[in-house]
Amino acid sequence: MRRDLPYALGGLALGGLLLGNAALAPDARPIRALDVALVLVMVAALAVCRRFPVPALVVVTAAMLAVHFRLHPGPAAAFPVLGTVYLAAWRGHRAAAALASLVFLGCFLFRDFAVAPADQPAQQVAERTSLLLGWFVAANVAGLVARQRRAYLEQVEQRAVEAERTREEMALRRAGEERLRIARDLHDSLTHSISVIKVQAGIAVHLARKQGKEPSATLLAIQEASGAAMRELRATLGVLRSASDVDPVGLAGVDGLAERTRAAGVPVQLTVTGQRELPAEVDQAGYRVVQEALTNVARHAGPATARVDIEYAPERLTVCVTDDGRASPSRPVTPGVGLRGMRERVTGLGGTLHTAARDGGGFAVRATFPLDGPS
Structure with a gap:
């Protein structure tokens, strides 16, 4: 209804102009109720x-x-007729607009010539006829031009949408091709190397047991870690070859991750507070934070003990990994690829990541992920 209001106000203005012009004409006739009703x-x-x-x-x-x-x-x-003729032509009703123009012009001129020929000079009637004819031609042409312009703009907009969709499809196709290329490269290089490590570790464990000796903890840790690496690599290759980015690893796998880290010689204490269902991307990112932090402990902390605290709260998930290794505030840690990737994962989900050396020695990683609320 609000969109109809300007037309109604315009009609009232034209009606007032029409009645005023009729009342002020030299040969004015009295305005009756029927005339006002026609205007309304x-x-x-x-x-x-x-x-x-x-x-x-x-x-x-x-x-x-x-x-x-x-x-x-x-x-x-x-x-008023000119306005509706223009609107009808603009909406595509060209025949109706042209017919209404001809009917109004014909009847208007018939009244001028047949009813009161003596009151008006022929030149004045001819001028008014030319003026009205020009107005109605202009109204019809303007309506057609406005319609063609609107159709042109709609066509341009549609082409822009199609071009954008084509660009998105090309980008997705190129991304898919790149994913497949990376998957092939990983399969041809990294998979082979990890397989060799796993096979060699298995052979070493088998030979040690065959000789009646118990394999060392380090050798068993290498065998288990290589097997886990193979499983994760296969899952990653599956993701790269598919259209989905869903990673099957989540915080439910932290227990196994802690066991493998202990087997590698790093004592790990795991504490989980609360429990709730998490969005898949948050679950995956939390696991990756713990994985990267424990990997850094094993690589850089030296002889150290690690502690993993996972806290499920209604509004957030907090993952904290600390160690008592050799890092200290006096020797700032230079962020590597792992820490940068960890920060990108956390901040990409709207979370915050704090990484710093501890005052008493060691290093702390604390990631907080916002959640929608209780599940």
Whole structure:
């Protein structure tokens, strides 16, 4: 209804102009209730012309012809008809707009020539005829031009949408091709190397047991870690070869991760507070934070003990990994690829990551992930 308001206000303004012009004309006739009713009918038709252009055009044309025959307000009676003719042509009703123009012009001129030929000089009638003809031609042409312009803009917009969709499809296809290339490279190089490590470790364990000796903890840790690496690598290759980025590893696998780290010679204490269902991406990112932090402990902390604290809260997940290794505030840690990747994972999910050396020695990694609320 708000979109119809400008048309209704415009109709009221035209109606006022029409009645005022008729009242101030030299040969003015008294304005009666029927004349006001015809003007109000015109206003009502203009108010709905946006939704019903052809019926409004018919009603406005008939009402203005009736007003013209009764009051003879001059060219002012054509203004509402011109507006509806333009709107009808703009909405694609060219035949109706042209027919209404011809009917109004014919009846208007018939009244001028047949009813009061003596009151108006022939030159004045000819000038008014030319003026009205030009107005109606202009209204029809303007409506057609506006419609063609709108169609052109819609076509341009559609082409832009199609071009954007094509670019997105090309980007997805190139990304898929790149994923497949990376998967092939990983399979041909890294998979082979890890397989060799796993096989050699298995052979060493088998030979030690065959000779009646118990394999060392380090050798068993190498065998278990290589097996876990193979499983994760296969899962990663599966992700790269598919359209999904879902990683099957989550915080449920932290127990196994802690066991493998203990087997590698790093004591790990694991504490889990609370429990709740997590979004897949948060679950995966939390696991990766623990994995990367424990890997850094094994590589850089020296003889150390690690502690993993996982806290499930209604509004957040907190993952904290600390150690009592050789890091200290006096020797700042230079962030490597692992820490940068960890930070990208956490901040990409709207979380925060704090990594720093501890005052009493060792290093601390604390990641906080926001959650939607209780599950």
